[in-house]
């Protein structure tokens with residue numbers, strides 16, 4: 001394994017395997033959930049944060065780049081919009097929770113669940129039989145439903161849309177699962193294989209849901225909030241509208257706001273101060289156009305900064321099993337969106353004029 005591979009491996013292993021400090025609604029869960037839920041609460045937290053981290057990766061070079069935590073999804077936060085982007089947050093969070101719990105299950109972290117051995121020994125197809133440890137998604141799915149769906153306590157169309165997107169996220173876990181096999185037979189002849197179903201990398205789940213985000217459908221329906229007494233009617237109307245939509249597709253109700261501008265009441269940061277990428281042919285087209293997308297399209301300019309970056313380098317693998325790295329300092333040029341000078345000057349001039357008039 002070369003130093004680069006090692007570094008990549010270290011970075012990749014971070015998702016879904018890290019400690020988190022965010023206090024994501026644990027308290028909610030601890031207060032409302034049955035005692036048994038305590039067992040799963042920390043995994044749920046890790047999973048939700050893992051979803052947000054993946055969201056940040058997927059939207060790194062877009063105007064909107066994900067909330068800091070799922071806290072912002074909370075019903076009690078006032079951020080109850082159902083846009084194309086919140087549909088993604090719901091899906092990836094529900095998926096992250098299901099994913100983490102499923103991993104926990106396979107690793108034997110919980111007493112009451114383990115690998116899915118229901119088909120072991122059965123013939124799966126030509127030349128292979130079921131064996132090994134198939135990831136068992138049933139528990140993760142159930143717990144994800146109980147924890148994540150519980151955040152939707154309304155009976156209005158927004159709640160229904162959010163629940164639909166949570167479900168689409170969980171289905172993404174199943175849709176991206178892959179069969180993995182191992183060869184058997186005389187001296188590796190591979191005359192017979194044992195196979196099992198395993199979760200894809202969470203990155204693949206992210207890619208899959210990003211594609212669904214691109215194809216998300218806007219739902220046209222009566223957006224009146226549920227009034228007391230007519231929740232049954234409401235549910236009926238919602239169910240009718242939903243009948244035509246596949247469970248795997250993301251849906252939304254409202255057009256996206258302008259992500260260029262900061263809007264505190266919507267919890268949006270705007271793109272001022274965001275980093276963008278320039279030059280470098282090795283980057284994707286999408287990345288190379290990030291300055292245009294984040295800065296120019298938002299009426300901002302690009303400023304250049306020289307920044308000293310300290311990183312691990314020359315990593316060596318020592319048998320067995322430590323990785324020793326050196327610290328390397330490098331000066332790199334980074335680009336950021338900044339307000340136009342003219343804009344600010346005009347702004348100041350206007351302020352001065354106002355002050356002069358007041359005196």
Ligand SMILES: *[C@@H]1O[C@H](CO)[C@@H](O)[C@H](O)[C@H]1NC(C)=O
Nearest residue numbers: 016017018043046100104109
């Ligand atoms: C489940 O997995 C996550 C991430 O790998 C880990 O942080 C958590 O402690 C695990 N839960 C249990 C109960 O072991």
Ligand SMILES: *[C@@H]1O[C@H](CO)[C@@H](O)[C@H](O)[C@H]1NC(C)=O
Nearest residue numbers: 257258261262263264265266
């Ligand atoms: C923030 O968004 C709300 C809702 O769309 C809008 O009414 C308000 O004018 C926006 N504020 C700013 C500063 O753009």
